[in-house]
Amino acid sequence: MPDTIFAAGIVGTPPELDIVGNGFARLTFRLASIQRKYNRTTSAWENGETNWYTVVAFRRLAEHARDSISKSDRVVVAGRLKVANWEKEGKHGTAVEIVADAIGHDLTFGTSQFRKDVAPSAAASAPSADGNAAADHGQLDEEDQSSTPSVDGDGWALPGGPDGSSGGAMADGGTAAEPDANAHERNERPTGSIGEEQLSGFAEPVETPF
Numbered sequence: 001m002p003d004t005i006f007a008a009g010i011v012g013t014p015p016e017l018d019i020v021g022n023g024f025a026r027l028t029f030r031l032a033s034i035q036r037k038y039n040r041t042t043s044a045w046e047n048g049e050t051n052w053y054t055v056v057a058f059r060r061l062a063e064h065a066r067d068s069i070s071k072s073d074r075v076v077v078a079g080r081l082k083v084a085n086w087e088k089e090g091k092h093g094t095a096v097e098i099v100a101d102a103i104g105h106d107l108t109f110g111t112s113q114f115r116k117d118v119a120p121s122a123a124a125s126a127p128s129a130d131g132n133a134a135a136d137h138g139q140l141d142e143e144d145q146s147s148t149p150s151v152d153g154d155g156w157a158l159p160g161g162p163d164g165s166s167g168g169a170m171a172d173g174g175t176a177a178e179p180d181a182n183a184h185e186r187n188e189r190p191t192g193s194i195g196e197e198q199l200s201g202f203a204e205p206v207e208t209p210f
Contacts, residue, residue: 003081005098007053008106009033011073017066027062029069031055031077031098055079057100064117065103074106 012030020026035048055077057065069075079100086093105112 004078005081006076006078007031007033007051007098008074008076009051009053011069011071011075012052014071015066015069017062024059025062025066027057027065029055029071031075052096053077054095054097055100055103056097057103060117061100061103065100068112069103069105074109076104076106078102 009031012032015027015029017025017027031053033051033053035051036045037048038044039046077098077100079098079102082097082099084095084097086095
């Protein structure tokens with residue numbers, strides 16, 4: 001069972017997106033996670049060792065992360081830890097990767113704005129802003145006209161529909177008019193844009209010892 005890790009830090013390299021063998025997107029970047037420790041002598045928090053991770057994301061997460069984060073951003077990453085030893089040209093080392101399941105901005109240091117992704121099928125079926133709106137407006141006009149009662153010569157409303165015919169439930173037990181089969185309710189989706197502010201400094205938050 002792979003180990004799950006949560007890491008917070010600074011994006012140390014520009015995120016790079018490429019397409020791998022099966023045709024899906026892969027994103028990679030380096031994450032610098034600075035350890036914090038409390039110095040009891042100075043009664044202050046200090047920076048400790050910096051752990052470097054290679055973060056790897058795939059498919060839609062890779063595409064969304066590419067459009068959302070930049071070098072120097074503060075982020076939080078959750079994923080599966082992979083550690084492997086390597087050897088190249090007589091040198092040895094250890095590669096530490098996080099295969100990301102989720103990536104987001106660290107809101108301790110700034111703000112971000114979420115924009116929900118719209119699936120292609122939902123986008124195709126969504127009504128257009130011009131054509132369907134005009135059709136709906138015309139339908140409403142027809143409904144308004146059809147609901148206008150007919151009047152007699154003295155100004156009194158005639159019973160029934162606009163032409164004097166009876167409508168709705170009949171007093172003699174007749175059948176009421178069928179409801180409009182095309183009536184529907186449209187679901188609105190929230191819109192907005194992801195915040196583009198990038199942090200230029202990395203001031204540490206105020207922390208208190210436990």
